[in-house]
Amino acid sequence: MIDDKIMIPEESIHIWLADIEKEGPNHECLSCILSPGEKERIKRFVFDKDKKRFLITHGLLRLILGRYTGIAPDALRFSVMEKGKPVLENSGGRDIRFNLSHSGKYVIYAITERREIGIDIEYMREFSDADRIVNRFFSKKEIEEYFRLDPGMRKRAFFKCWTRKEAFIKAIGRGFYMPLRNFSVSPDPDAKSGIEIHQERIPDRKWSIYDVELEDADYTASIAYDGQRAEIAYLKW
Numbered sequence: 001m002i003d004d005k006i007m008i009p010e011e012s013i014h015i016w017l018a019d020i021e022k023e024g025p026n027h028e029c030l031s032c033i034l035s036p037g038e039k040e041r042i043k044r045f046v047f048d049k050d051k052k053r054f055l056i057t058h059g060l061l062r063l064i065l066g067r068y069t070g071i072a073p074d075a076l077r078f079s080v081m082e083k084g085k086p087v088l089e090n091s092g093g094r095d096i097r098f099n100l101s102h103s104g105k106y107v108i109y110a111i112t113e114r115r116e117i118g119i120d121i122e123y124m125r126e127f128s129d130a131d132r133i134v135n136r137f138f139s140k141k142e143i144e145e146y147f148r149l150d151p152g153m154r155k156r157a158f159f160k161c162w163t164r165k166e167a168f169i170k171a172i173g174r175g176f177y178m179p180l181r182n183f184s185v186s187p188d189p190d191a192k193s194g195i196e197i198h199q200e201r202i203p204d205r206k207w208s209i210y211d212v213e214l215e216d217a218d219y220t221a222s223i224a225y226d227g228q229r230a231e232i233a234y235l236k237w
Contacts, residue, residue, distance in 0.1 A: 005092075006067045008113045013223065013230050015119075015212055016064055016109040018237040020056045020102070027052070030059030033074040057107045060237060061100060064109060068096050085173040099170055103219065108212070110223050112230075116205075118170030119212070120163040121221035130158040134187075138165075139198060141184040149188065156220070161187035163222040164209050168195060171224040172202050185209055189220070 008014060031039070038058050045051045062073035069076065069092035077089040088096055095114045100107060104123035111117075131154070134146050142161060149157050164185040169178050182200040186193035193209045205226040212221035213234065 004067070005070045008068065008096075008111065009231065010113075011227065011229050011231055012112065012233060013117065013225060014111040014233050014235055015223070016060075016111065016235045016237060017214070018056070018060055018107050018109075019105055020053060020107055021105040025056075025059065025063065027055060030055050030063075033059060033062050035074075035078075053102060053107075057100065057102055060107065061098070061109060064111065064237075065091075065096065065098065068092075068111060069094060081173050083173055083175050083177050085170065085175065099223075101166075101170075101221070106216070106219060108221055110225075112225065116171050116173070116226045118167040118172070118224045119221065120166040120170065121212070121214075121219055122159045122163050123219055124155060124159045127155065127158065130154065134158065134161075137180045138187075139181045139184040141196070142187050146187040153189065156189040157187040159220050160189040160211070160222070161185060163220055164193050164211075164224070167222045167224040168207065168209065171207070171226070174202075178202075195224070 042051050042054050045054065062076055065076055065088060066073040071090060071092050078086050079089050080086055088098065097113065097115060097117050098109060098111050099117050099119045100109045101120045103121045106121055108119055108121045110119040134143055146157055165180055169175055178200055182198050184196040195207050195209060206228050207224060207226055208228055210223050210230065210232065212223055214221055
């Protein structure tokens with residue numbers, strides 16, 4: 001058991017950000033707390049960088065969740081929902097929910113209690129196919145708003161819209177089983193965004209989108225959660 005639990009106040013969400021290129025917990029230590037299934041998944045990766053990313057991403061998840069549940073990291077059990085969203089089976093009598101995302105050198109985690117949560121982070125690389133992808137996959141409303149923006153804003157707009165949309169489909173547990181054009185968020189990177197559902201039946205809840213604050217301007221991130229009010233706290237590993 002872990003005695004120094006981290007408590008999450010009601011209506012709060014904790015955001016953890018880790019730079020996987022910097023020195024962190026010993027890799028051997030992280031490997032020791034992974035499940036047999038997670039260790040098998042590592043073996044399937046061809047490239048060492050992918051093995052390292054998986055090890056750190058899932059090892060840190062266990063260390064972080066251990067602080068919230070009071071359960072030893074290697075004793076935590078996970079299962080996967082029908083559409084692929086991971087959930088925590090044992091949480092020490094608490095209803096801990098989480099989601100994670102990684103891109104480039106960062107992995108980011110969202111931890112909360114008694115509410116659904118989704119998070120996405122993206123490295124805003126130069127991307128020549130952005131306009132084509134917007135036309136093919138985004139909703140009519142998003143397409144119109146995107147192309148009204150100044151061309152100089154469109155790289156940020158594309159990745160901001162993408163993180164908002166992916167965070168939402170992760171929060172509701174659908175992943176890419178839910179067509180991206182079936183709902184709209186705002187692609188304007190400088191505006192707050194709501195969620196407008198067009199053609200999909202989803203859990204009857206109020207859903208919110210929040211833009212995560214990052215110090216690294218090359219990255220953007222968003223969270224989606226059920227409810228209208230949330231206190232956001234930022235933590236670094």
